[in-house]
Amino acid sequence: MEIRAVTKRYGQADNTVTALDAVDARFDPGTFTAVMGPSGSGKSTLLHCAAGLDRVTSGEVLIDGVPVKDLSERALTRLRRSRVGFVFQAFNLIPALTAAQNVVLPLRLAGRRPRPGEVAAMLAEVGLAERAGHRPTELSGGQQQRVAIARALVTRPAVIFADEPTGALDARSGLEILRLLRAAVDRHGQTIVMVTHDPVAAAHADRVLFLADGRVVDDVAGPVGAEKIAVHTARLEESAR
Numbered sequence: 001m002e003i004r005a006v007t008k009r010y011g012q013a014d015n016t017v018t019a020l021d022a023v024d025a026r027f028d029p030g031t032f033t034a035v036m037g038p039s040g041s042g043k044s045t046l047l048h049c050a051a052g053l054d055r056v057t058s059g060e061v062l063i064d065g066v067p068v069k070d071l072s073e074r075a076l077t078r079l080r081r082s083r084v085g086f087v088f089q090a091f092n093l094i095p096a097l098t099a100a101q102n103v104v105l106p107l108r109l110a111g112r113r114p115r116p117g118e119v120a121a122m123l124a125e126v127g128l129a130e131r132a133g134h135r136p137t138e139l140s141g142g143q144q145q146r147v148a149i150a151r152a153l154v155t156r157p158a159v160i161f162a163d164e165p166t167g168a169l170d171a172r173s174g175l176e177i178l179r180l181l182r183a184a185v186d187r188h189g190q191t192i193v194m195v196t197h198d199p200v201a202a203a204h205a206d207r208v209l210f211l212a213d214g215r216v217v218d219d220v221a222g223p224v225g226a227e228k229i230a231v232h233t234a235r236l237e238e239s240a241r
């Protein structure tokens with residue numbers, strides 16, 4: 001997973017915003033990267049471009065080594081469905097479906113029939129074996145996010161993009177989510193790229209990428225302590241003012 005000299009501009013003519021400015025980044029297999037930076041620095045844009053959700057203005061995005069620009073919209077959708085997983089701050093589960101039905105969805109979209117016990121095993125992995133038949137409204141926020149993680153992991157994608165996955169959770173539920181993400185990296189060699197504002201969350205990663213004004217201003221290999229990350233973030237926010 002790699003982006004090369006990626007620039008992303010929004011808007012037209014004299015009304016453009018440069019959200020990403022010639023950004024290079026590489027996310028190696030089996031690594032956990034946190035993306036941090038002040039509000040508006042381009043974190044979500046980086047995630048969307050790297051995931052092939054947004055077309056870039058210039059530069060190149062490679063998913064699983066495949067250049068996104070060479071793909072038709074259809075081929076890109078297929079690649080995303082089989083090789084990329086997403087976890088969002090707002091869980092984004094389908095309310096009418098049970099936990100198990102939500103988890104099975106990416107497999108069906110990728111044209112795969114679940115193996116017997118596959119979905120149950122996935123839910124057990126996130127500690128929700130007993131909740132397979134529950135709908136999202138019958139689950140706590142932390143449990144809903146665990147279903148979302150099971151849903152993201154079920155296709156065993158090359159990369160999981162997580163946008164503020166702990167942002168809507170209390171500290172304890174947030175910690176459970178971070179442990180699950182960490183386990184996905186350590187046990188299954190999954191690659192995770194996670195946007196977060198929280199230095200404690202970022203401290204679970206192997207590396208922290210700091211953005212400011214659409215550029216990578218620091219790339220710190222870890223493990224990096226939460227305190228050091230907090231000091232760094234405060235400095236960046238101060239200079240962004």
Ligand SMILES: Nc1ncnc2c1ncn2[C@@H]1O[C@H](COP(=O)(O)OP(=O)(O)OP(=O)(O)O)[C@@H](O)[C@H]1O
Nearest residue numbers: 010011017018019038039040041042043044045046
């Ligand atoms: N669809 C859009 N149209 C126009 N401008 C946009 C769009 N999306 C993002 N931007 C602008 O691009 C810049 C980067 O936005 P982005 O959402 O990537 O920042 P962020 O670091 O994720 O911010 P936050 O931490 O507040 O979520 C901002 O100036 C934002 O206003």
